[in-house]
Amino acid sequence: MTTARHSWLQRISAIASLDDDNRRVLFAYVRGAADAVGRDEAARALGIPRSTASFHLDRLVKDGVLQVEFRKSSDKAGPGSGRPAKLYRPAMDEVGASVPERQYDLAGDLMATAITRSLKGELPVRDALLDVAGRKGQEAGRPGDFLGALADLGYEPMADDAGGYRLLNCPFHRLSQDHEEVVCAMNGAFLKGAATASGLSADNVLPEPGPGHCCARIGSLEPGPKT
Known part of the structure; x- marks a missing residue:
């Protein structure tokens, strides 16, 4: 989890991204996980379709809230299980912003x-x-x-x-x-x-x-x- 300082615009974008129930719950789940989270795992844990989890996870990446890594996941078995999985982890440990900006x-x-x-x-x-x-x-x-x-x-x-x-x-x-x-x-x-x-x-x-x-x-x- 990074502790780098994010720009004001990045933080505003992150807050706007979390103005959605699915994305807020997904961010909370990923942030609380012990390791990077896959789409299947997130979908199962939250009881939502995989396509829904995938869409919102990728939107959180686009908005700078999550980041992606690719590696083999123990979550998969069988044909194709050797391919690196797309996993998500927090890009921010917390999301906050003020208008005007404060430090x-x-x-x-x-x-x-x-x-x-x-x-x-x-x-x-x-x-x-x-x-x-x-x-x-x-x-x-x-x-x-x-x-x-x-x-x-x-x-x-x-x-x-x-x-x-x-x-x-x-x-x-x-x-x-x-x-x-x-x-x-x-x-x-x-x-x-x-x-x-x-x-x-x-x-x-x-x-x-x-x-x-x-x-x-x-x-x-x-x-x-x-x-």
Whole structure:
């Protein structure tokens, strides 16, 4: 079962795919199985025709909820049993999305990693959080396409009249309501890391507190110093 991060559009598509009773039950069955599941096994377990199981399993694959593998299955015997069987396993361990996009899993990962480092005595927890967020932001950067990276993360960058970009969405919105100082500092460090990894100056990430948008804005897309 993969733990890779899926794009917002992939997650929206997955939720739309599960707006069907058969597909929801099939996903639950495959997700709870100890191993990859064949069409015959799924059909028998759920008491539905094989053709119905096959159709919905393949639709779940198309929508990114399941993935396929081919190998010999102990479920088959007799002529043709030596051929690899088409088996299904989860492509996502859970399916969730929000509109607008939020990144609470990312925030939790950053904070947990920072606390772990602090408990080991490496850094005070705030310093650890800023360091962890900056490093994670560097992983999210995209050389030559900072705005594309921001859009994929859910920031919704929009050109403003000052020649920069306002970030219309805060991916950490609910957390920032009760923990503004901590979350906005973490967010700023993350954005600066993403900016530098994208080839820009970290100084282009500017604070912009206020309701209805992210607590930071992008001053320009001016390249950072070469290293």
